[in-house]
Amino acid sequence: MRNKTLISSMVAVVAALAGSASAAMTFDSFTVPQSQSADGLSSGVNWASPSSSQPIFGASGTRAAFAYNNNGGPGSASVSGGTATFTTANGGAGLFYSGDAQDLTGYTFSFDLSMTGDLTSTFFELDFGIANGTYAAYVLNYTTAGTYTVDLSTVPSNSEFLGAFDFTAITDITISINTDSAGSATVSNFTYTPAPGALALLGVAGLAARRRRA
Numbered sequence: 001m002r003n004k005t006l007i008s009s010m011v012a013v014v015a016a017l018a019g020s021a022s023a024a025m026t027f028d029s030f031t032v033p034q035s036q037s038a039d040g041l042s043s044g045v046n047w048a049s050p051s052s053s054q055p056i057f058g059a060s061g062t063r064a065a066f067a068y069n070n071n072g073g074p075g076s077a078s079v080s081g082g083t084a085t086f087t088t089a090n091g092g093a094g095l096f097y098s099g100d101a102q103d104l105t106g107y108t109f110s111f112d113l114s115m116t117g118d119l120t121s122t123f124f125e126l127d128f129g130i131a132n133g134t135y136a137a138y139v140l141n142y143t144t145a146g147t148y149t150v151d152l153s154t155v156p157s158n159s160e161f162l163g164a165f166d167f168t169a170i171t172d173i174t175i176s177i178n179t180d181s182a183g184s185a186t187v188s189n190f191t192y193t194p195a196p197g198a199l200a201l202l203g204v205a206g207l208a209a210r211r212r213r214a
Helices: 002-020 198-213
Strands: 025-028 034-036 062-069 076-080 083-088 091-102 108-117 122-132 134-142 146-151 159-162 170-179 183-193
Touching: 034 062, 062 076, 083 170, 108 122, 108 170, 122 183, 134 146, 170 183
Parallel strands: 076 091
Antiparallel strands: 025 183, 034 076, 062 091, 076 083, 083 091, 083 183, 091 170, 108 146, 108 183, 122 134, 122 170, 134 159
């Protein structure tokens, strides 16, 4: 009887978790303040990736703000009130998320983007990086405002691979603005959706562990 009860519980939990896997989760709510207005990288802070069952980069994941300049003054990056804001005169600024390597195969990421300035020479960049001896990155560039969704089970036309990329061992994510003139960008509603079945597998593993202990 106990085995039947366990199986029934597993079926119920898997079904519930599989359904929840299709729901978007907040990657960064942009409510943990941070800023960088000088050339360089700020100290990292925990940005509170919100899902304890699917934490991106683990519980120790950190976010750092950065800015750099080419021939003008440095850019600036700031986070507050649900929005990340990047400005630059001739250079770049952004946020760098890093931590434990994660398998993000099949995950989707979504965000709202607004941009101002000379958009002929300004672009917003989303990078997924891995460290495999030589750094490799999966780079996506955007030159217009909008709501964007990135599916890590496909290769979008605006992507660029640098090095031998592996979606199963992503160690960092970068969002930034880069320009040869003056420009700014704001990012909000930065969410992610786990691959179908990812949460269900976690649920099965947890129940199996409890069964072994019993």
